[in-house]
Amino acid sequence: MTKQSAQNKALQELAGVSYSETTSQSAIDAxxxxxxxxxxxEQLISAILEGNITALSRAITLIESRNxxxxxxxxAIIKGCLPHANKSVRIGITGVPGVGKSTFIESFGKHLSQKxxxxxxxxxxxSSSVTKGSILGDKTRMEDLVKDVxxxxxxxxxxxxxxxxxxxxxETIILCEAAGFDTILIETVGVGQSETxxxxxxxxxxxxxxxxxxxxxxxxxxxxxxxxxxxxINKADGDNMRSxxxxxxxxxxxxxxxxxxxxxxxxxxxxxxxxxxxGIDVIWDxxxxxxxxxxxxGYFDHRRHEQNKFWLIETIKDQLHADFFNNDLIKxxxxxxxxxxxxxKTTPFAAADYLLRLKVNL
Amino acid sequence: MTKQSAQNKALQELAGVSYSETTSQSAIDAxxxxxxxxxxxEQLISAILEGNITALSRAITLIESRNxxxxxxxxAIIKGCLPHANKSVRIGITGVPGVGKSTFIESFGKHLSQKxxxxxxxxxxxSSSVTKGSILGDKTRMEDLVKDVxxxxxxxxxxxxxxxxxxxxxETIILCEAAGFDTILIETVGVGQSETxxxxxxxxxxxxxxxxxxxxxxxxxxxxxxxxxxxxINKADGDNMRSxxxxxxxxxxxxxxxxxxxxxxxxxxxxxxxxxxxGIDVIWDxxxxxxxxxxxxGYFDHRRHEQNKFWLIETIKDQLHADFFNNDLIKxxxxxxxxxxxxxKTTPFAAADYLLRLKVNL
Numbered sequence: 001m002t003k004q005s006a007q008n009k010a011l012q013e014l015a016g017v018s019y020s021e022t023t024s025q026s027a028i029d030a031x032x033x034x035x036x037x038x039x040x041x042e043q044l045i046s047a048i049l050e051g052n053i054t055a056l057s058r059a060i061t062l063i064e065s066r067n068x069x070x071x072x073x074x075x076a077i078i079k080g081c082l083p084h085a086n087k088s089v090r091i092g093i094t095g096v097p098g099v100g101k102s103t104f105i106e107s108f109g110k111h112l113s114q115k116x117x118x119x120x121x122x123x124x125x126x127s128s129s130v131t132k133g134s135i136l137g138d139k140t141r142m143e144d145l146v147k148d149v150x151x152x153x154x155x156x157x158x159x160x161x162x163x164x165x166x167x168x169x170x171e172t173i174i175l176c177e178a179a180g181f182d183t184i185l186i187e188t189v190g191v192g193q194s195e196t197x198x199x200x201x202x203x204x205x206x207x208x209x210x211x212x213x214x215x216x217x218x219x220x221x222x223x224x225x226x227x228x229x230x231x232x233i234n235k236a237d238g239d240n241m242r243s244x245x246x247x248x249x250x251x252x253x254x255x256x257x258x259x260x261x262x263x264x265x266x267x268x269x270x271x272x273x274x275x276x277x278x279g280i281d282v283i284w285d286x287x288x289x290x291x292x293x294x295x296x297x298g299y300f301d302h303r304r305h306e307q308n309k310f311w312l313i314e315t316i317k318d319q320l321h322a323d324f325f326n327n328d329l330i331k332x333x334x335x336x337x338x339x340x341x342x343x344x345k346t347t348p349f350a351a352a353d354y355l356l357r358l359k360v361n362l
Numbered sequence: 363m364t365k366q367s368a369q370n371k372a373l374q375e376l377a378g379v380s381y382s383e384t385t386s387q388s389a390i391d392a393x394x395x396x397x398x399x400x401x402x403x404e405q406l407i408s409a410i411l412e413g414n415i416t417a418l419s420r421a422i423t424l425i426e427s428r429n430x431x432x433x434x435x436x437x438a439i440i441k442g443c444l445p446h447a448n449k450s451v452r453i454g455i456t457g458v459p460g461v462g463k464s465t466f467i468e469s470f471g472k473h474l475s476q477k478x479x480x481x482x483x484x485x486x487x488x489s490s491s492v493t494k495g496s497i498l499g500d501k502t503r504m505e506d507l508v509k510d511v512x513x514x515x516x517x518x519x520x521x522x523x524x525x526x527x528x529x530x531x532x533e534t535i536i537l538c539e540a541a542g543f544d545t546i547l548i549e550t551v552g553v554g555q556s557e558t559x560x561x562x563x564x565x566x567x568x569x570x571x572x573x574x575x576x577x578x579x580x581x582x583x584x585x586x587x588x589x590x591x592x593x594x595i596n597k598a599d600g601d602n603m604r605s606x607x608x609x610x611x612x613x614x615x616x617x618x619x620x621x622x623x624x625x626x627x628x629x630x631x632x633x634x635x636x637x638x639x640x641g642i643d644v645i646w647d648x649x650x651x652x653x654x655x656x657x658x659x660g661y662f663d664h665r666r667h668e669q670n671k672f673w674l675i676e677t678i679k680d681q682l683h684a685d686f687f688n689n690d691l692i693k694x695x696x697x698x699x700x701x702x703x704x705x706x707k708t709t710p711f712a713a714a715d716y717l718l719r720l721k722v723n724l
Contacts, residue, residue, distance in 0.1 A: 170710075315711055315715075341671075
């Protein structure tokens with residue numbers, strides 16, 4: 001198979017067909033032709049708007065492609081979907097490995113599906129190319145959810161910087177919303193900067209925690225607690241119940257040390273057991289009342305507005321930095337300037353002026 | 363008087379002389395001429411290295427000037443001073459208005475002066491152009507300190523962005539160190555982003571707090587607590603003593619929730635009364651042992667190294683952003699793109715791509 005046809009095939013999600021050696025050449029040609037026929041941008045858009053999952057997956061694959069031609073098409077598809085997007089509730093879910101995120105999403109997703117919701121499950125995990133899909137990559141961890149017709153699961157795009165992953169996920173949200181998904185769950189692993197990215201693209205940010213041995217607050221990334229609209233202490237069952245209740249008290253104390261949120265919402269700490277489907281309904285009811293409250297006080301729309309501006313400005317800044325710092329001459333000269341600063345032969349400011357002048361004259 | 367001697371004279375702080383109306387025209391011309399005679403860059407550098415305060419003040423005025431010719435000269439002066447800089451302890455002091463920063467610096471400065479230190483007191487207050495010098499501007503609040511021959515006080519440069527103020531203050535530190543000041547105190551008002559700037563240019567960051575009515579932790583900018591190398595609870599005297607001790611316990615608890623510092627230093631909470639010169643010696647001894655500890659474990663030099671890199675990169679980024687976002691066409695088009703995003707006609711990413719292409723084609 002040529003490289004080109006391999007790429008085309010990768011864009012089509014038809015069930016695999018194996019051909020016997022005896023298939024006539026004309027039949028092979030006809031099949032090839034049919035396989036190569038790609039749906040037009042317009043066809044994809046209208047199929048997505050009808051809720052066609054194959055079309056949705058194809059369009060997301062175009063978003064994730066590094067091929068320039070694909071990104072032109074995906075931009076056109078996003079533009080076509082935009083007027084039909086924006087109508088979901090976007091929920092961010094984070095927590096360190098081991099906290100039970102997959103089990104929680106399985107349980108939470110089933111609960112929402114039973115309530116008639118259509119749920120898209122996405123992920124942001126810039127490390128997934130290294131760890132081979134640490135989250136969502138292994139869909140078998142969500143056995144029931146993956147079979148649910150109301151649920152669409154898509155792993156994190158891989159092999160990208162956080163900025164790249166974030167952009168692709170935000171664009172994927174638009175397509176999912178246009179395809180009729182009214183609840184978007186975005187999972188991220190509880191380490192690094194990905195929380196900030198997810199926080200900047202969701203309406204509600206849920207932090208999953210475990211009850212520990214009394215030192216839950218040690219070593220926590222406090223910024224993440226500050227971002228959380230609520231904390232759910234998972235695995236609150238059986239022998240864990242006592243320590244879960246203690247943890248609830250402690251997190252309640254911690255969470256109230258922060259200044260009041262702009263949303264007017266007071267973050268809550270709740271207990272749940274995703275494995276036993278306990279407390280899951282309470283969490284959804286809480287999110288539901290958060291949405292009502294922030295829609296009526298105007299914060300819901302305000303936050304989305306601010307998020308749009310944030311991504312606009314961040315994308316521009318990221319690109320400006322990349323243009324400058326990835327330049328080979330700048331890279332070389334930057335190293336020299338850092339050495340001169342250390343030798344007390346120049347200041348950071350004089351060095352910056354020098355490097356900026358260098359770039360202008362390139 | 364020869365030109366050379368006139369220049370020398372300009373470097374000396376002679377009492378003003380008033381000339382009678384009957385002074386001959388030739389005398390007036392001579393006076394005008396030698397008044398205009400400005401010391402050369404080399405003269406200023408060697409005078410600064412000799413500890414000449416007038417030369418130091420002149421050079422700082424050149425740093426603060428917006429005149430391009432002045433900045434060329436100040437850059438040359440900084441370069442000449444650089445090999446002689448870097449030998450001080452730089453201490454950042456912050457706290458909300460009313461906490462008693464001026465009184466603290468007065469008391470702390472006198473204590474250091476008595477120990478034979480030479481102290482430069484600088485400030486970072488980007489708002490000072492508006493509030494007409496809210497900190498240090500009114501030197502009368504430091505009546506004793508201002509008369510102390512071991513102390514040099516310089517208010518915050520005004521009429522500048524935080525970035526501009528920060529740069530000028532960092533450059534001023536270099537000159538003060540070259541002039542023989544071994545302890546640099548940098549005051550900032552406890553609001554906004556200026557703490558981050560000060561934290562990025564000092565070796566030790568001291569947060570001044572007041573004992574309150576049990577709710578000290580409410581509304582605190584937690585980021586500032588996290589930055590602090592120590593917290594001093596001021597006005598711990600008389601009737602305040604009890605609540606100060608309670609506050610000490612609470613801050614001790616709060617401060618220990620944070621992850622261990624890279625410096626290996628455990629932040630401390632101490633009580634003091636700047637007005638009654640109580641606890642001031644303890645604070646200096648603490649900073650002194652911090653310096654010993656971090657110098658021996660290598661963190662002291664490491665932090666300065668990281669700070670240099672931080673200011674280099676930040677200065678470049680600031681300038682790249684300014685070049686882009688201050689462009690008139692970009693300003694106009696950015697507004698349009700934000701409106702298109704709100705109308706769901708484009709995404710933040712497509713808008714960013716559009717604006718970046720626009721700039722490239724300018």
